[in-house]
């Protein structure tokens with residue numbers, strides 16, 4: 019007699035990061051197995067992908083979000099019930115790197131760290147609401163769980179992306195919310211990415227390249243593991259894992 023098949027676990031994953039930093043490409047390589055040749059800005063899209071994690075089938079519900087600033091207030095609406103956030107940036111774009119801190123942690127995380135429904139960042143502070151733990155304060159987020167930060171990246175030394183760098187930097191600069199020495203056009207070094215991961219309290223840090231199809235599976239495997247490890251926690255615990263990606 020055949021054993022009843024165990025229903026697969028559902029995990030919600032949300033990809034966030036500057037417009038044009040490579041979220042859709044990363045997801046397309048993972049879900050469809052090919053690198054998309056044309057750039058079409060995403061609004062909000064969901065893909066469902068099955069993955070084997072420790073011998074068990076996991077159903078990933080992956081939300082690809084719009085990176086443009088116009089959607090900054092809409093994006094956090096996709097966070098409730100998420101098991102993991104993938105914070106993405108482009109290794110050739112210092113702006114998208116800075117924006118992981120400047121935009122994603124100062125605005126989106128501010129919303130994440132408040133009870134739902136969250137007040138918008140420019141609304142007056144409500145003293146009855148717990149203050150969010152924002153960088154550089156300790157990496158504590160709702161439920162007290164550590165964040166996960168990964169880093170996906172175009173492998174350096176493999177000639178990836180010279181043609182895309184300018185386009186991406188231009189795109190990202192329109193979204194830039196803060197200045198740093200990285201805006202001189204220098205790519206963030208590996209150590210800087212890891213440092214940033216620590217400063218936002220991420221619990222993992224990965225690099226990958228969508229174009230070269232390197233480490234893409236590992237990013238989502240790691241995301242699934244982290245999300246599963248927080249299952250059974252309350253809703254806020256389940257949205258506290260975040261993951262930073264460079265593509």
Ligand SMILES: Nc1nc2c(ncn2[C@@H]2O[C@H](COP(=O)(O)OP(=O)(O)OP(=O)(O)O)[C@@H](O)[C@H]2O)c(=O)[nH]1
Nearest residue numbers: 037038039040041042043057059060085179228229
């Ligand atoms: N060279 C190289 N280019 C990439 C890579 N990943 C993405 N790109 C290019 O970067 C551009 C933007 O990629 P997308 O994946 O659409 O970026 P996105 O973050 O989804 O953008 P939005 O939908 O606007 O938020 C496209 O021209 C891609 O071809 C990569 O790994 N290497």
